[in-house]
Amino acid sequence: MGETTDTAPALGMLLVALAQAPETAGKFESWTGEGANEPISGEEIAAHLAPEALSALAAEAGMSEAQVAAGLAEQVPSFVDAIPAELIQEFQTAGRLATGFRTDSSKDDAAGMAITIRAVTEVNGSAQAARDSNDAISLAQTTEGALKEVTNNLQRIRMLTVQAANGIYAVTDRSAIQQEVAQRLEAIDTISTQTQFNGIKVLAKDTTVNFQTGENDGDLIALDLPQVNAKTLGLEDFAAEPTPFLIDPLSMIDSALVEVTSLRSILGAVQNRFESNIRTQDTGVVNLSAARERIEATDYALETAQYTQASILQQAGISVLAQVNAQPKNILPLLQQLG
16 A cells, blocks of 8 residues: 555645735634625645645646636635634744734734835835936946046146147147147047946037935936036147137137036036935935834734733644544443443
């Protein structure tokens, strides 16, 4: 004969699992109340019943596992309804101890559940807003890094312009200097057209990028990025030495440097603002998470006491039932002695 599997413990564990699992805890509670029983599917039964027990039941009944699970789904609600209240409380308390949540469903605490859902919404929104602010910092840093190189090119152009004003240089010497100036200006234009962040060309045209920095509508910070190239800096036809059309070349470069430096300062200030927003959002997440924890977390001292109480009541009931069942056996010898 083949080895048989004792399915009774597995069925008991099935009931415990149904009482503890968030997706079935509400249905389990409906089976213990006075209202209508919420149906459960065979798939849910199969998901929480040990596979070897399901196979053993199917083999014993000569049915498929799906048929056995469907049959159990029909019978389990009425079976649970007949279970003593102390054992039901023990199941539910064990579920709260196992999951760590006091409110598995809205039945446990409707107001508390509503508050925790709002807290979760705000926590998720604040966490994403902090990530958005980090993205904004990354974009600002990318732009500022490009402007730093623009500044380096302008500094080099200014130095070459000072060099070109030296009277010892011949025309060919100044022409060589002008060639490098032209290359530096082209480098600035290249930086303008090629610098991008996630597909956004941050210096190629006037651009405004909005960042969601809070969990609500309107919690936005706008980052304005102007176009920066040789033309917008007033250096499109720049020459390294004074000409009839270019009286003060050094003043022109100084103006361009002031414009770029001003933009870099703005980007630095914006980064500090985003960093402050991240700290604010992180603080909110910590506080809201703590509040949510206080509302929905299991009170282990209370639940352990209730679990112990239910267990004692259950064991006492079993002991009394055993004594009652033993009374006929004890009375029979007495009757025989009297006879």
